[in-house]
Amino acid sequence: MESTLTKSRNRYFTEEHEAFRQSFKDFLKKEVVPHIDRWEETGDIDRFIWEKFGEMGYFGLVYPEEYGGLGLDTFYTVIFLEELQKINSGGFAAAMWAHVYLAMTHLNAEGSAAIKQRYLVPSIEGKKIGCLCITEPFGGSDVAGMRTTAVKKGDTYIINGSKTFITNGVYSDYLIVAAKTTPDLGNKGMSIFVIDRDTPGISATKLDKLGWRASDTGEIAFDNVEIPEGHLMGEENKGFQYIMQHFALERLIMGVNAHARAEYALDYAIQYMSERTAFGKSLDKFQALRHSVADMASEVEMCKEFNYAIASRLDKGEYVVKEASMSKLLSTKIADQVIYQCLQLLGGYGYMEEYPMARLLRDSRLGPIGGGTSEILREIIAKMVIDKKEYKPAT
Known part of the structure; x- marks a missing residue:
């Protein structure tokens, strides 16, 4: 399987890409893997690892050199995402x-020069951690229906409302927050702000989850939180456009994550089958199991090729919201099915925590939910395919 994979990658990945992949794999094996089980148990990732990521430049891959980034192409991001999936901690x-791709994307795209110096630079260095706060307890995928408000008062804004399911929502240093500045305008009255964690009036509660146990997912409340008007990012009332602009990247990230964890599960199952014997022969010699693997490998390869093609187009500046939505919809669905079946191939051992499949199954289940549910994505895709609706980049 590895030789086929290498051939498929050659069209998109240079020798420099592959050298980066190997060095990142080595870094993860040495610096991250020894701590994963503890972080999964505590739900609290030690701060030192963020700074190590920063020191190695991993948070600055796509960001401008003037802020400490490396200004590299999208396929370095693809490698970053793929290898993170293969250490078996969806939460980490x-x-x-x-x-790096939700909070920092907004800092880079909409932040002023002052905001970038204050937040983007230390984020690239791993000295500040960010989170993106869009989803609300009563809104879910209905971004336009959010209730959090930001009322202008002199040279400040007063934020009131709540957010939920926020990754890094408890331990982050700053929050990128979407709020209604002109509620009467609906989604045309939304703005984006950056807010320091220690600002009075912010409280966060850690949520207990099925999977992604290592990450801190929080529900956040804003009670008369007062921030300077300079913490507005971009133009007032253009927040919805900014959010939509970045959804294509978020959905592609979820798609890449999905094909990578499915590939990891499949590789593990194939290795297990080659070593496990039953009725006098290894499991990989039973035709029914071999054909199941063939089906799964075909589906994963199709997802991967599609996702690489989308990443290539995104790298060229194309607006790929339809394709990225399709990627997330199908890749996360296929990943769930593949991991479910791979657990079955391990039999009773698949159900044991000392093997990777149980955690993989739990972590993967968030794929069709987070970043826009599959139901919402189907409607978005249907609007583009059936109703010929065109989503255009923010101007």
């Missing part, structure tokens, strides 16, 4: 990519 992976 989510904490990293939510910081």
Whole structure:
């Protein structure tokens, strides 16, 4: 399987990419893997690892050199995401990519020069951790229906409301928050702010989850939180456009994550089958099991090729919201099915915590939910395919 995978990657990944992949794998094996089980148990990732990621430049892959980034192409991000999935902690992976590709994406795209110096630079260095606060307890996937408000008062804004299911929502240093500045305008009255964690009036509660146990997922309340007007990011009332602009990246991230964890599960199952014997022969010699693997490998390869093609287009500046939505919809569905079946291939051992499949199954289940549920994505795709609706980038 590895030789086929290598051939498929050659169209998109250079020798420099592959050298980066190997060095990142080595870094994860040495610096992260020894701590994963403890972080999964405590739900609290030690701060030192963030700074190590920063020191190695992993948080700055796509960001401008003037802020300490490396200005590299999208396929370095793909590698970053793929290898994070293969250490079997969806929670740790989510904490990293939510910081670097959700919170920091908004800082880079909408933040002023002052905001970038104050928040983006230390974020790249791993000295500040960010979270993105959009989803609300009563809104879920209905971003336009959010109730959190930001009322202008002199040279400040007063924030009131709540957010939920926020990755890094408890331990982050700053929050990127969407709020209604002109509620009467609906989704056209939304703005984006950056808020320091220690600002009076912010409280956070850690949520207990089925999977992603290593990450801190929080519900956050804002009670008359007063922030300077300079913490507005971009233009007032353009927040919804900014959010939509970045959803394509978030959905592609979820798609790449899905194909990577499915591939990890499949590789593990194939190795297990080669070593496990029954009725005098190894499991990988039973035709029914072999054909099941063939089906799964085909589906994973199709997802991977599709996701690489989308990443290539995104790298060229194309607006790929339809394709990224399709990627998340199908890749997360296939990942769930593949991991479910791979657990079955391990038999009773698949159900044991000392093997990777139980955690993989729990972590993967969030794929069709987080970042826009599959039901919402189907409606978005249907609007584009049936109703010929065109989603365009923010201007």
